[in-house]
Amino acid sequence: MISLATADIPIKAWLNLSKCLLTKRIGRGDFVKEFEENMADYFGAKYAIATCNGTMADTVMLMTLHEMYPDKDQVILPAFTFVAHSNSVVNAGLKPIFVDIGENYQIDWKQVIPTDKTLCVFPANLLGKSCQIPSWPEIPILEDCCESMGGSTFCRMFGTEGIAGSFSMFPSHTITTGEGGLIITNNSEFNEIARSVMNHGKFRTNDFTFSYFGTNAKMTNLQAAVGCSLVEKIDEVNKKRRRNVELYNHLLGLNFYAEAPHCYPILYPSKNSRDSALKLLGYNGIEARKLMGCIPEYEFYQKRFGDMGYFPHASLVANTGLFVPVHQNLSQKDIKKICVVLNATRQ
């Protein structure tokens, strides 16, 4: 089986975990602090907040911003995205306003105008690719970088453009702590509130006083112990993944580019041909997935929110796209095998 996800576990992870057990600090603990400090350093951000997973990082970011601007409850995000991205909006008690994508998986900002209910725009650097960000100075930006840790362009490092950015350390992502998430921000008020929101809305004292609607999104010291062994690997992993993308491009005659590749996406002429390709990949022991969905097409979204607009490009990409692995532990032989199968499906 050639799988979509991989896990790099340096010996340091084992030493760190042993230390958690010896010191009996498996919940909160020094590795969480160390991981947050190392990640803040890596991003050049003032604050980094470790969370239990990327979905909860998104949810906590939105809950935090809603505490800062309680009168605003609409969030603008792409119609084509991973469902956790839009679910986090719903789970924070907010209303998603979807926008269609245009070329190159990019949100088409011309199609939307913010209102006085707009809490923020919430673009995602999906597939590990840099997303375009609108320049509406009065509207806060939350940047979902769950699929793109360590990506950067000439102008910006992913996650540092808006008031805060979120990351995921799920096994298919750049580094993994099993499950894991991270929020970075340079805004001290945002940092304070987010730390409270992720810990039941507590004041930072121990007196069981609560100031905000909260949840529990804390990372364990166990996860952070693994994370601390991996911070230095981020750039190396992305470099290997970009090299894998180049090999795919070469073997398939395509031209995909991502700064921090999460997967290799391929579009087919029809849903049927995409679904056949998925089957053939499966038969050949290659893990592959449908691309992310067109969220407003999901029945349960339509039931709750009614008709949310017309999203032809998001729908086309969602219904005809798939992705194959791009992770750093693929061999050239793996990629060649995948491309032989893919080329057979694309004739």
Next chain:
Amino acid sequence: MISLATADIPIKAWLNLSKCLLTKRIGRGDFVKEFEENMADYFGAKYAIATCNGTMADTVMLMTLHEMYPDKDQVILPAFTFVAHSNSVVNAGLKPIFVDIGENYQIDWKQVIPTDKTLCVFPANLLGKSCQIPSWPEIPILEDCCESMGGSTFCRMFGTEGIAGSFSMFPSHTITTGEGGLIITNNSEFNEIARSVMNHGKFRTNDFTFSYFGTNAKMTNLQAAVGCSLVEKIDEVNKKRRRNVELYNHLLGLNFYAEAPHCYPILYPSKNSRDSALKLLGYNGIEARKLMGCIPEYEFYQKRFGDMGYFPHASLVANTGLFVPVHQNLSQKDIKKICVVLNATRQ
């Protein structure tokens, strides 16, 4: 420092964690499955679902029930409780209907009448004590047992009374996985939907199809590796904790009882005397906390939900109560020291 929380880490936890690293299964993995099976066995329940923490276990239970009964959105719960309990209602997009408590920290069911919008009653076995459960056959029960794992009375095991029950493995609780939660149920539909909801609303296949509003509440294999080493300790821990409660009762001349003690609560004549006692305990290196709150008194609840009723007993207990440690690794000497300080505050 005599702390409120403790962690028992058998050598088996270290062996299990080493196995996670060797097999590179730190996210989903066999220990999660083993932990779920062992816990289902322990509770005599058909299904057990491991989650990242107890708050998310509560949230997933409510989201699941709401998927089953989408037209109902009100949840009846005690006004005196830990804030995570009521926050989970809000985070699931539902409306909390608070009820005052009466004698012995018990919800006073006479004060509320369910309506056709009532999704469920959601009592908590708070402080490790058995809660009374109303007999409204048409209203589903979700039972919060976050503070009472392994507790049972003559008639019932906590968590098995309603459609589902939730547990927490936070360090102050009976067993700990750092952070961790569990849902048990005998209802196969509930089990299927809950497993989907906690994993982004996915179908159980791998094809990225989504059927429900979801979140990410998955437990890591790292947490489960620790959990698997602790299942057999639950009854032993509760026995030790009950013995600690007896010693407190003897030394303080009080009469508290809990089946699965989470802490030892003490009520003072006034807020001032309680706050002074907390200070004195702190000076003496004894970790103690205000008792849980009267949730509808919290300013952020009032801002969002307006006036939610009159809760004099919940308010009194919340404003005059504190709790001290009762965990299984306290020595008799610790408890005697705590009681000397407590007796000084109660003169």
